[in-house]
Amino acid sequence: MAILEVHNIYKNFGGNEILKNISFSLEKGQVVSIIGSSGSGKTTLLRCLNFLEQPDKGIIKVNNEILFNADDPKTQLESEIRKKRLHFGLVFQSFNLFPQYTALQNVMLAKELLAKELPDYKKHKTEIRKEIKTEAVRLLNQMGLSARINNYPHQLSGGQCQRVAIARSLALHPDILCFDEPTSALDPELTGEVLKVIKELAVQNTTMVIVTHEMAFAKEVSDHVIFMDNGCILEQGDPIQVFENAKEERTKNFLAHIH
């Protein structure tokens, strides 16, 4: 059964149709890459999944639960959206780490705030906080940042920042982890270390949606590739099919320019 189903999403900004009839689904443990030129709507699609934008039409389901239905205002309540967001994690192109917190604090903050809402938080405060810290340290180790946990973002390289941001997302155990061009703000040397971490996550069967311009990476890591153009999904399928046997002229053209 699909963990994520997106049905007929439309979104327009001031009369410009940014997303048109977007539908796709994703199985648990799979990786889908979304490729396409800038302005094709890739980022907007990710923002819709994370409720940073609200689609004009369409349905988003996770684990068969309708998280969003444009025709049903009950699925759009502000109070519910906060919880629904937690199904998704989002790693930004520009990291968006909190500059006043160390790497470790960045990873721990959201989890600590959520823990405070637990009914028995006060009783088990020390254990809960210790648990959160242990988990955060483990995640930063996994990202290869064990020596960096007490550094502030401005003391870290872009690649290190992005790995902290990935750990920060993972700390909340999202069902689906989204990446919005995670390496576009990095130079080629730093790109490699971030892609390596994402590949490791793929090996561990993390369900991911990755918007990227790194074609070789997308081909290697994905189970499914979506090519977007001008707000539409022009073509989708397994990586071999899209990268080597593209049906659409537009896809072939795009890929020819990249390679």
Added chain:
Amino acid sequence: MKQILEQLPIVIGALNVGFIQTLKLFFITLIGAFPLGLIVAFGAMSHFKPLSYFTRIIVWIVRGTPLMLQLLIIYYFPGLVLNTPIWGSGESGRFAAASISFIFNYACYFSEIYRGGIQSVPVGQQEAGLVLGMTRSQIFFKITLLQMLKRIVPPMSNEIITLVKDTSLSRIIALQEIIWAGQAFMKGSQGISGAIWPLFFTGVYYLIFNGILTILLGRLEKKLDYFR
């Protein structure tokens, strides 16, 4: 010179009393205007248009007219025009009227500094908080606030130092602050009359106090240097 040395203890005693009133007005203005300014800033940034327009008009009026005029209106208007003297008589009434005027005036200036500070925090910070399941208030208090504070320390320092000197405007409603106390020796007080040097001497008080403030605010700015 000898005469001045003889007068000095009397003058310093009187100026100290005046300066205490100055300090009281200064601190009560900060205590009131810091939070009120934030509320005004949120009003101006509200997505509810009538509230936003209303707030901006108030800020325009308060910033667009002299503080001295506001002091006069707030102090005299209720009693003379409305026939309801809400401030009571004496120094405590004058102090209350001056406090209200200053808090209101400075809150409007602070609100613009806050607004600039909040809007200069990249929107990605807020989005990162949202995606991590934080509430709007958690995002404000845990993420935006400190980044905003860091950015507003320099312009805030400017306003705070201006406030120290602006308190002297309350002389216009005869609040017995340090300028009033210095001036008293021109007309005659405690056996000293026709002396202008006590008035000039008040400048020393302002200089020393602003010197201390400059050092403290500089330290605060340094303290927030640990992040970018």
